[in-house]
Amino acid sequence: MHSLTRIWTPILLTLLPTLALAATKPAVVYSVADKYDHSVNQQVYEEGVVRYRKETGIQVTERAPAGAAERLNTLRQLAGDGYSPIVLVGGEQVIALQTIADEFPKTQFTLLDGQLDKPNVRSILFKVQEGAFLTGALAAAESETGIIGFVGGLDLPGIHQYGCGFEQGAKYANPAIEVKQSYAASTPALAFADPVKGSFLAKEQFAEGVDIIFAAARGTGLGVYQAAADEGLRAIGSDTNQNGLYPGTMLTSMFKSMGQAAYTAWEEAEVGTWTPGVLKLGLLDNHVGWALDANNQGLISQGLRDKLETLRVDIVTGKLKIHDYTQTQHCDYITPTIGAICPPAGKAGSGTLCKS
Structure with missing residues (x-):
């Protein structure tokens, strides 16, 4: 028995990673x-699915249901076929x-x-309120008209979280700034996949003097960026780095690392360390922020980058606490600090004063 143990132990140790992967x-x-x-x-596809396949050799099964009924059936089929872990993208899947989490408790x-x-x-x-705060401060500093805008896909607390953070950052940087907000639709299918509506809302805001729009509307936001490019104005992307879509138009993008989060879920399940619960990720973890690359540098x-970095550090260290709309269902503004980005003499429409 001892000799057999000596023979099989190294073989089993070699096979364990393979067995874990196969599970x-x-x-x-x-x-x-x-x-x-x-x-x-x-982002989930490129930074999660593709990366996971390249690094582990394991294929991730992908599904893209068209609506609520199909989503329910898709989840039930995947769980029934033994798929786990299953990553779901977007709060509309709750x-x-x-229903399915109760049906398949394992x-x-x-x-x-x-x-x-x-x-x-x-x-x-x-x-996202932390990353949106920084983009709001940036927009306020760069605005020439003193009026900036936000276009959200859906009139829900999770989208207001972006708009509220953006407005807080803008008014913290320049209390005289005006922020206009618009929302595309009341249902997810229309809210996040309608670039024509995004373009319409953007043009409405541009007609009212807005010169920079931050969009948190996924596919609908593409229409916002196109409208900004057509008008010779500027836009700010969201959720992933969209700077390369319209270089020169895209001032920056507020990113959140959903691809990394998906990858980590599959990786931890593979090695047996996946756990349930709620995890909140922000600037401290470098899971949200604003994008700087060759397209917008x-x-x-x-000088403005340095000021934004100071704000980032203040948020990470707790010196500056950004209000989260989802906690109260309304937007509480932090006390503006004149001179945080714009000099004390700054006023609405003084974008050039804020860029030094």
Whole structure:
């Protein structure tokens, strides 16, 4: 027996990683809109699915249901076929997941951008108000008209979280700034996949004097960026780095690392360390922020970058606390600090004063 143990032990140790890999059947259910949406779906695909396949050799099964009924059936089929962990992109999947998580208590589900308290669900939430605060400060500093805008896909607390953070940052940087807000639709299918509506809302705001718009509307936001390019004005992307869509038009993008979150869920399930619960990720974890790359580095002065970095550090260290709309269902503004970005003499429409 001892000799057999000596023979098999190294063989079993060699096989253990393979056995662990074989035990997982990872899957992803995308949000509404196309997988190649230049937004959250595409980020999860490129930075999660593709990366995981390259690094582990394991194929992630992908599904993109068209609506609520199809989403429920898709989840039930995946769980019934033994897929786990299953990553779900978008808070609109909560309703379907609530039913399926109970039906398949042994299946591991990771919900990105939504929360569901179940013993087999991990909810990943992002402190988007922190990243939006920085983009708001940046927009206020760069605005020439003193009027900036926000276009949200859906009139829901999770989208107001972006708009509220953006407005807080803008008014913290320049209390005289005006911020206009618009929302595309009341249902997810229309809210996040309608670039024509995004373009319409952007043009309305531009006609009212807005010169920079921050969009948190996924596919609908593409219409906002196109309208900004057509008008020779500027826009700010969201959720993933969209700077390359319209170089020179895109001032920056507020990113959140949903692809990394998906990858981590599959990786932890593979090695047996996946756990349920609620996880909130923000600036401290470098899971949200604003994007600076070759497409926009010429648009933002070093002086302004330094001021934004100071704000980032103040948020990370707790010196500056950004209000989260989802906690109160209304937007509480922090006390503005004149001179945080714009000099004390700054006023609405004094963009050039704020860029030094």
